[in-house]
Amino acid sequence: MDDSDEEYLSGITPSSRFSSIVPESPRSKEGVSTRTRARKSGTTDDNLKGNNGGYSWEDEYQRSWDIVKDDDQQGSFESMVQQIIENRKKKIMKNPATPFQRGIIRTLVIVIDGSNSMAEKDLRPTRLTLSLNYCIDFIIEFFDQNPISQLGIVLMRNGVAHLVSEVSGSPQYHIDKLRQLKIRQHNKFEPSGDASLQNALEMARALLKFNFGTTSNNTKNSKEVLMIYGSLFTSDPGDIHKTIQSLVKDEIKVSIIGLSAQVAICQEIVNRTNHEPKLSRSKHYGVILNESHFKELLMDFVTPLALTEKEKQEEASLNNGVPIIKMGFPSKVQPIVTSTIGNTDFTVEFPQLNASFPTQGSDESKDVVEVNTNTTLLSSTTIGYQCPQCKSRVTNLPTICPVCGLMLILSTHLARSYHHLIPLAPYKEVPIAESYDSEYCYGCQLKFPRGVKPGTHPGVLESMTSSRYRCFKCTNDFCINCDVFVHETLHNCPGCENN
Amino acid sequence: MEAISDRLFNEHTTDNLQDDPSLLTIILDVSPSGWFKIQNVISIQDVVKSLIVYLNSHLSLNNSNQVAFLITSPLKSKFLYPKLDNSNIIKDSVSKDMYRQFKIVDDIILEELNQFLNEMIDKIENNKRSTLTGAISLGLTYTNRMLTLDQSILTTTASAMTTTSLANSNQNSSNITSSSSTSMKSRMLIISANDDDDELTYIPLMNCIFAAQKMKVSIDVAKLGFKNSSYLQQASDATNGIYLHIENPKGLIQVLSTAFFIEPNLRPFIILPANSNVNYRASCFITGKAVDIGYVCSVCLCIMSKLPEKCPACNSEFDKKIIEQLNRVPQIRKKRKLESNGNGNNENNNN
Secondary structure, three states: OHHHHHHHHHHHOOOOOOOOOOOOOOOOOOHHHHHHHHHHHHHHHHHHEOOOOOEHHHOOOOOHHHHOOOOOOHHHHHHHHHHHHHHHHHHHHHOOOOOOOEOOOEEEEEEEEOOHHHHOOOOOOOHHHHHHHHHHHHHHHHHHHOOOOEEEEEEEEOOEEEEEEEEEOOHHHHHHHHHHHHHOOOOOOOOOOOOOHHHHHHHHHHHOOOEOOEOOOOOOOEEEEEEEEOOOOOOOOOOHHHHHHHHHHOOEEEEEEEOOOOOHHHHHHHHHHOOOOOOOOOOOEEEOOOHHHHHHHHHOOOOOOEOOHHHHHHHHHHOOOEOEEEEEOOEEEOOOOOOOOOOHHHOOOOOOOOOOOOOOOOHHHHOOOOOOOOOOOOOOOOOEEEOOOOOOEEOOOOEEOOOOOOEEOOHHHHHOOHHHHOOOOOOEEOOOOOOOOOOEOOOOOOEOOOOOOOOOOOOOHHHOOOOOEEOOOOOOEEOHHHHHHHHHHHOOOHHHHOO | OHHHHHHHHHHHHHHHOOOOOEEEEEEEEOOHHHHHHOOOOOOHHHHHHHHHHHHHHHHHHOOOOEEEEEEEOOOOEEEEEOOOOOHHHHHOOOOOOOOHHHHHHHHHHHHHHHHHHHHHHHHOOOOOOOOHHHHHHHHHHHHHHHHHOOOOOOEHHHHHHHHHHHHHHHHHHOOOOOOOOOOOEEEEEEEEOOOOHHHOOHHHHHHHHHHHHHHOOEEEEEEOOOOOOHHHHHHHHHOOOOEEEOOOHHHHHHHHHHHHHOOHHHHHHOOOOOOOOEEOOEEOOOOOOEEOEEEEEOOOOOEEOOOOOEOOOOOOEEOHHHHHHHHOOOOOOOOOOHHHHHHHHHHHHHO
């Protein structure tokens, strides 16, 4: 409905609505072409233009080896080193130091295109193989950063959606499924047919209804779909706009990575589900330039999404507060190797109850069933976790205790996201001076360079730094390596921890 | 043909046997309260004696093996070895009775330890939290330098040169963690007699654990004293290290040179003393006490042992209905007929 409205408007009054945004764009009578032109001149054109005003493809090709100048001056090389250091620095600064609300408990469905277009070899070896490889990397990284999140995988093939793996919190399960798919990609699951956006999205919507294994949807989790789309069209059984409507209603956010070119319907899905203005460029829809760009786009989805303004307002207006969840932190029960030889009294091994159900009633969950009736005799060879409330044992975490219904989780799972919650303040560079207080890096004990008197090395001084980065809480100085390590990996300031 | 393939095969196997150097970081917790409690069993002096034998045996395994020694107290944490300005000691460390590296390490550690303990006696205050996490952080930054940089580099300007080349190679291989200029292994041993778990800062310790996991540094723990420390248990369990509660520390040197002496990559092949059950308790954000069952804010995931109206970390208000539900005392119902069993289960879930 919205579409036809807009075409109608722009046809009748050509300069009323868009004229303020794009005054110079020539307007044609046909609605469709107006729309595309408006978008092009409004947003995309500026992005395509390079520094000197021309399009990037009109520029002379810049070879990476030309950047390093082949002259004998020490200065150019030194400034290049400096520049690379600065770039690393900027990378840290991208992580904001102010905490903001993110949807930490995520449920994500990855939709992979398995249609004809994925057999193309513009990505080596094929689009599908590369996508599967990157997805495996993505899953590992995703569960590292979002340990209590869940994930499912759907494949689009022959106009229908196939379920690759059910929504589950176990990374190994998904990786195994993707590996199986990879092995059989040339005989059973070779790319074929068309892709159907509607079928895939409807299946993803059905999968996302699950919430930590329960169908009750009382916790505010973020529900997301990440689609890797190689086709340029979709063949749907019904009206895709209805599907989009229901996605919006269910608060499912769709992100798409295009492998060939921008597709209008993808843009619409992304904009509608992410509550972004129509015809705007969204960071949730990216079209890849090359392999490394593909990986970059994919890895961007690892960090939890920040809540949008609209959601925050909704939450405030509803005024019924955020839900609070009761959780149990089970203790790990180690396998004890016992010998039963010569002691007939204890040869009877009680089967252990595997109480976790990560696959929700599929065949896998029926494999491992052992029951332990005697808690003092733990002669199991598998690692188990004991529910602190009812003392029943489960083998997989996180899960819901099948006996007492308590959500069981490892405290290390929760703690992984704490650095989003309590970010470490960035270090500040110490200004250049003749002499400094600190002689060694506080973290790794490296020796700092001494201060340089101004004027002794003309020309070089501009590119020199003090190489010291100071934490302003504990006033200790760190080298650039420690700075990067502390902010990207450790998330602790060693100096502040010692006070 | 056979001869050729045979030779190739042999070459391949010798390649696998390459002996990588390894870095051993020892963190000794000298918090006075813990050591006071076990004064009848063992003293710091005895422990340090055993540790020095342990360090020397590690150094003697491989010529390029490295050690680091950190000390932590409620006052502060500090590197004892490597010492920043060690030119004096290195000069007069030549002795005909002792391997030079042993003498350097032993002399520096003993001298610095004495100095540190004397300082601590003057400034000791009660009721200060442990700085063990600071020591682990320092150990990890030092490990990071040793793993990613050439060990011979001593100044930051030199390190900048190598890191840029490293960064370039990282971009090419697009695999940041696995590529490093030196193939060094690393592990960490914590010796603590501190019985009070609540003195440890929870979030920084968790951050340390994850950093160690990423760097593949195993954290081993030798716990003296009377109680198990559940946080240190979690640290060693998550990083694939060994946790041992040594109740009779007289034979400490034997434990050090057997269980703790094996490189992490060899551990799967050796039957080691089994970890006792690991208690994965979390820390309450309000009281700082360890909890088994807690309430978790769904926005920021902070853990609480009580039910407040507002989240202490992110300040968002909780749903009052849910709080009411959680506060409800479980009621024992009279037995009903079999039909209503399903309903009964659902209501239990909500409690």
